[in-house]
Amino acid sequence: MRLKDALKSSFSLTTLFDIQIDKMLREYQEQQQKERPSKTFHVSGLITEPENFCSRQKILSYNEPDKHKQDLTGGTRRIFWNGNIHHAKWQGLFLHAKIAEKIEVTHYSKKLHLTGTPDGIIWLWNKLYVCEIKTMRMEVFRSIKTPPKAATIQANFYMYLTGIPRAVILCDNKNDHSIKTFWIDFDPTLLYTYLSQHDEVLKYYRANKIPPKTCMSAKDKLAKKCKYCDYCFK
Ligand code: SF4
Incomplete structure (x- = not known):
């Protein structure tokens, strides 16, 4: 509900405050979105495991207007804000x-039509490092013994885009603010799977075509959790 409508009704101050916060976060996040380079593929969108990959889904998502992608719940907006x-x-x-x-500077690869925005690029001991920051709850933080997989892939993509061959993944425990750091070197072999999937997506993007369906029916495991299921099967 919009704030204007809620003010006319008999909502409690708590509800009105929730709506006001949601409006402020929506505006803030839409502004952030506008400042990002439009219409490129993003590193975060490339990191999909093969069993969950569908080139059709990637192209449909790419073609979707940004304002549709921002259709988030108030709770999700607050989680992003906290991050x-x-x-x-x-x-x-x-x-x-x-x-x-x-800090948060976007790098672009024309060849891959791909952008990535490392959290930071920092100087340590006379060397440049890509810095990827991950905040997490105590339970997750405690369970981490090796560099988290998704963050490692992401950092490797940033190393690829920036040409900086080393990175630090900084894990920050949200509960007690203890930290763990993982120091990694560029390893292109970690990117092969995702780059070959991206190649397939780029093929359709360049031909301006929608890829064929990966799923056979709306009952497929992938289709059940896909937001384009109706588009594909209705
Ligand atoms: S429903 Fe299946 S085929 Fe259609 S976009 Fe989603 S994952 Fe791809």
Whole structure:
């Protein structure tokens, strides 16, 4: 419900406040979205395991207007906002300490029509590092013994895009603010699966075509959790 309508009704202040917060976050996040380069593929969208990959889904998502993609619940918006704050505390510190080469700067590969925005690129011990920040709950934080897989792939994509061959994954425990760091070197073999999937997507993107369906019916495992299921099967 819009704030204007709610004010006319007899909603409690708590409900009105919820609606107001949702409106503020929506505007903030839409502004953030506008500042991002439009119409490219994003690193985060490439990291799909083969059993969940559908080139048709990737092309449909690419073609979807941004405002449809932002159709998030208030709760999800607040989770994203919280993530932003946790990132900002580290980024602010790097800036203050003057070790930040770049913070949230988007890099683009024309060849792959791909953008990626590392959380930071920082100077440590006279070397540049890609810095990927991950905030997590205590239970997840405690269970991590090796570099988290998705973050490692993401950092490798950023290393590929920036040409910086090393990265640090900074894991931040949201409960007690303890940290773990993982120091990794560029390993292109980790990207092969995702790049070959992306090649297939690019083939359809360049031909301006919608790929054939991966699923056989709306009952397929993939179709059941796909937002384009109706488009494909109705
Ligand atoms: S429903 Fe299946 S075929 Fe259609 S886009 Fe989704 S995953 Fe691909």
